[in-house]
Amino acid sequence: MKKYMREQFEFLGIKTPLRVALQKEFVKEHGLPPLNEIDVIARELWSLSQREFQYTATSLIGKLETKLEPVFISTLEYLIVTKSWWDTVDTLAGNTVGVHLKRFPKVREKYLKQWRKSDNFWLRRTALLFQLGYKEETDFNLLCEIIRENLGSDEFFINKAIGWALRQYAWTNPASVKEFVRETKQLSPLSRREALKNIGS
Numbered sequence: 001m002k003k004y005m006r007e008q009f010e011f012l013g014i015k016t017p018l019r020v021a022l023q024k025e026f027v028k029e030h031g032l033p034p035l036n037e038i039d040v041i042a043r044e045l046w047s048l049s050q051r052e053f054q055y056t057a058t059s060l061i062g063k064l065e066t067k068l069e070p071v072f073i074s075t076l077e078y079l080i081v082t083k084s085w086w087d088t089v090d091t092l093a094g095n096t097v098g099v100h101l102k103r104f105p106k107v108r109e110k111y112l113k114q115w116r117k118s119d120n121f122w123l124r125r126t127a128l129l130f131q132l133g134y135k136e137e138t139d140f141n142l143l144c145e146i147i148r149e150n151l152g153s154d155e156f157f158i159n160k161a162i163g164w165a166l167r168q169y170a171w172t173n174p175a176s177v178k179e180f181v182r183e184t185k186q187l188s189p190l191s192r193r194e195a196l197k198n199i200g201s
Helices: 016-030 035-047 051-063 070-081 086-103 105-115 121-129 140-149 156-170 174-183 189-195
Strands: none
Touching: 016 051, 035 051, 035 070, 051 070, 051 086, 070 086, 070 105, 070 121, 086 105, 086 121, 105 121, 121 140, 121 156, 140 156, 140 174, 156 174, 156 189, 174 189
16 A cells, blocks of 8 residues: 555555445444534544545545535645645545535635645645536536646646546536647647547547
C-alpha cells in the first residue's frame, strides 16, 4: 500500500473490504458521530499517521454529507490541502464537496472563486472535479471556464482532472465535449485523450 502511494504515507495494512466492514460494524454498534463533533473527529483522524484513518474520515463525512452545515466547507478545505494526494482529494471533491456546493450556492460562489485561482493545485483540481456527479445539472460553461484557466499547466494532476471532468460529462452531452475539445487547441494531449476516451475523436 505504501509503495502504491509512492511512499508518502504510512499504512496499517488493512485492505479496503475489511476496513469498510470494520467501520460498518462500529457504526452499527455506536451510530454515526453527532454533527457537532464531526469536525473535531475528522481533524483528529487526519492527524494520525496511517492513511486508513483518513479514509475512515472521508467515509464518515460522506455518510453525513446531506446534513452538514454550510460552515463545514472550512473543514473540507483543510482536508483537501492537508496530507494531499489524489486518493483523499478525489473522494472529497467528487462526492461531499459536490453535494455541499450544490446545497449551498453562496458557499459555492465564495469558495470556487478562491479555489479556482489558488496556488494550491489540489484546490484547483477540486474546482475542476466537484461537478463529477452532476450529470445533466452540470454547469458546462463554468467547467469550461475553469478548464481554460488551467490550460498550459504542466501539472499532471490538473491535466488529468481536466480530461476526467470532460470524460464524465461526455456521458451526458458527448457533442458539447467533442466541440470543446475540437476548438480548444491548448488542451494537453493527456486531457484530450482522457476527454475522448469513451466517445472517440
